[in-house]
Amino acid sequence: MRVNHRKMGSKQLTCKIGPSILNADLSNLHEESVRLLADGADYLHLDVMDGHFVPNMTFGHPVVKCLRAKIPDVFFETHMMVSNPEQWITPMADAKVNQYTFHFEATENVPLVCRKIREAGMKVGLGIKPKTPVDVLEKYIDLADMILIMTVEPGFGGQSFMYDMMPKVKWLRSNYPELNIEVDGGVGPETIHPCAEAGANMIVSGTAVIKSKDPKQVMEDMRETVEKELNKCC
Ligand SMILES: O=C(CO)[C@H](O)[C@H](O)COP(=O)(O)O
Numbered sequence: 001m002r003v004n005h006r007k008m009g010s011k012q013l014t015c016k017i018g019p020s021i022l023n024a025d026l027s028n029l030h031e032e033s034v035r036l037l038a039d040g041a042d043y044l045h046l047d048v049m050d051g052h053f054v055p056n057m058t059f060g061h062p063v064v065k066c067l068r069a070k071i072p073d074v075f076f077e078t079h080m081m082v083s084n085p086e087q088w089i090t091p092m093a094d095a096k097v098n099q100y101t102f103h104f105e106a107t108e109n110v111p112l113v114c115r116k117i118r119e120a121g122m123k124v125g126l127g128i129k130p131k132t133p134v135d136v137l138e139k140y141i142d143l144a145d146m147i148l149i150m151t152v153e154p155g156f157g158g159q160s161f162m163y164d165m166m167p168k169v170k171w172l173r174s175n176y177p178e179l180n181i182e183v184d185g186g187v188g189p190e191t192i193h194p195c196a197e198a199g200a201n202m203i204v205s206g207t208a209v210i211k212s213k214d215p216k217q218v219m220e221d222m223r224e225t226v227e228k229e230l231n232k233c234c
């Protein structure tokens with residue numbers, strides 16, 4: 001299935017805030033997630049790391065499945081920082097993940113992975129690491145529901161936002177007005193302006209939300225900034 005993101009149709013893009021629980025107290029994953037959702041999160045961005053594609057490990061489908069059992073209705077995106085992303089499609093679908101976001105750099109066969117994710121009933125997210133140029137995505141964009149532009153080297157939370165990734169977001173937004181574009185890494189109140197101006201509408205924020213005394217306010221402020229920019233163009 002192909003989605004034509006180039007056309008300027010009637011689809012109104014909305015801002016979605018997806019906190020990353022990477023730097024939360026993972027022994028309290030359920031409580032932390034419930035708190036973030038009560039504070040206004042639109043979806044949960046679950047960072048899955050395999051210690052191979054990135055030099056760190058987090059959790060896999062068994063944990064996601066347990067979390068899903070306690071939180072049945074919320075949109076789960078798994079950010080798959082794994083080699084061989086094909087391997088985990090079925091288990092993540094079984095865990096009732098809504099969107100499976102994998103990395104361009106992790107596979108030789110992007111179309112095949114996109115197709116398998118869709119066949120398993122999930123939305124397709126396709127991401128690139130900072131050193132990967134955005135134009136490699138051109139022939140795959142219509143196979144995806146969302147493009148992820150990493151604004152840090154994947155692997156760890158709490159890193160500094162890479163401002164020089166913003167031209168990638170701008171390029172995508174100017175060519176694909178209806179595309180969902182996500183930014184991830186070092187995003188918070190201090191760095192949301194360039195993301196919004198460049199055209200990102202799906203905002204992942206870990207440390208800035210989790211470590212804040214007022215996560216609700218942080219998410220509200222980021223949403224307001226993004227929505228202001230989205231409303232400018234239409
Ligand atoms: O994918 C990630 C790291 O690879 C995380 O989603 C990201 O880093 C979020 O955390 P922070 O906002 O603290 O950077």
Ligand SMILES: [Fe+2]
Binds near residue numbers: 045046
């Ligand atoms: Fe992530």
